[in-house]
Structures are given as structure tokens and as C-alpha cells.
Amino acid sequence: MKLNKKKVSFLISGKGSNLFQILLNNLKKEYFYTISIISNNLISDEIKKFIKVNRLKIKLFEKKSNLKSNYLKGSDVIFSVGYMKVINIKLIDSYNIINLHPSLLPKYKGLMTQKRMLINNDKEFGFTIHKVSAELDDGDIICQRKKKLSNFNEQEILKAHKDLEHKFVYKDLISYLN
Numbered sequence: 001m002k003l004n005k006k007k008v009s010f011l012i013s014g015k016g017s018n019l020f021q022i023l024l025n026n027l028k029k030e031y032f033y034t035i036s037i038i039s040n041n042l043i044s045d046e047i048k049k050f051i052k053v054n055r056l057k058i059k060l061f062e063k064k065s066n067l068k069s070n071y072l073k074g075s076d077v078i079f080s081v082g083y084m085k086v087i088n089i090k091l092i093d094s095y096n097i098i099n100l101h102p103s104l105l106p107k108y109k110g111l112m113t114q115k116r117m118l119i120n121n122d123k124e125f126g127f128t129i130h131k132v133s134a135e136l137d138d139g140d141i142i143c144q145r146k147k148k149l150s151n152f153n154e155q156e157i158l159k160a161h162k163d164l165e166h167k168f169v170y171k172d173l174i175s176y177l178n
Contacts, residue, residue, distance in 0.1 A: 006076040006177045009036040011067070011083035015044050018081045018100065018165050023047070025170040027054060032177055034058050038071045040085055067091060079173060080132065089134050097132040098176065100169060102161060104128060104144055109137035114157045117149065125149050125157060127165055129172055143172045 010019050019037065026032060036059040037043060043062050051058050061071045067087060072078055072095055080087070080099040087097060103113040105128040117125055126146030131139035145168045151157060 005030070006032045007035045007074055008032045008173075008177075009038065009072050009075040009078045010034065011078060011080040011085075011087075012037065012039045012043070013041055013084040014082045016047050016082070017162060018169050020044070020047055020050065021166045022081070022170045022173065023050060023056075027056075031174050032077075035074055036061060036071055038064055038067060040065055040083070069094065077177065081169070086136070087132055092132055092134060098142060099130055099132050099137070099139070100165070101128045101130060101137050102165075104146055105130060105137055105141060114154055114161065117157065118152060118154060123149055125161055125164075127161070127169070129169070129176065142176055145172070 010022075012019055016039075023034065026034065034056065037047070038061040041063060043060055048060070050056075051060070059071075064071065067085065069091060072091070075095060078095050078097040080097065082100065091097070101109075103109075103117070104124070104126045108116045114125070124146045126144055128144045129142045130137070131142065133139035145164060147160065147164055149157065151160070
């Protein structure tokens, strides 16, 4: 199967563990081109070193409090992986933006998803990849992955949740790009 390689930009706010896994997996088969990484904080040294060691031509934009279209120039898809800022409606209307959200939407839009799962005695956890829309965490669902909740310790849920994301987010992104 011949793939039409898309150009992807990533939005992050945290350490970027999901992004690192995506970059690592994509290095092996190069299903898409990463053209930029935009963060409202510093980009981790691990990601910067990975880019340098592998001589990847990725534009880095750090500590950007306002997302601007010139950071996204040439992108076919913008993937928000842990980006904790609201995206301007003009950008949403101009670009194909998807988001990784740490709950099974439509449940638990916004923050503190694991705490709310525990409070409500949920039986499963997971993540959603969805289209970004004007309403917070309300766009069309692209895919979801879930797992039975077997531990009611918040830290263990957070770890299991990250493991689930690391295992499937790259595969789900590739499926979306095709």
C-alpha cells in the first residue's frame, strides 16, 4: 500500500512523552513528515536531543503563549498531544487540527479526568482522538481506546493511562492520516 506522506505539526505543553513515542516510531518507517513542534513551555531535552542525533529537520517553537499560523505553515494536520491551551477559532477553521484527550469523550471534557473517573467509580479508562472544534473537547470523535479499570489508585491509573497512549496513539495517528 502506497502512502501519501502528510506533513504534521505537533502542539504540546508538558514533557511530551507521547510525542517522543510518536517521533521514535515514525523514525523507523517514516509514515509522515514532522515539520514543527510548538509548545507553550520548554520542549524537553530528550526530544531536542532525539531530533539532533537523528538529524531531523523539525522547526521548534518554545514558550509560545499564542499559537500563530506561521508556526503551522505547510502542515496538513496539526496534532495536539497534551497541549493545554485553547486554540483560536480562526486557526481551527483554517487547519485540520486533531486532539488527544485523556478520557472517553463525551465524558470528562477539560481537566482532571482521572480524578473524576475515581470520584464516579468508573469501570474503564481510556483516551479519545477527536477533531478540534470551537467547543472544548467537543469535536467529532476519530477513535477511542479503552481498558478496564482494575486499580483505584490515581497514580497507577495515570501510569496505566500513559502506557495505553504510548501503545496506541502512533497507530491511531497513522490510521487517521491514511
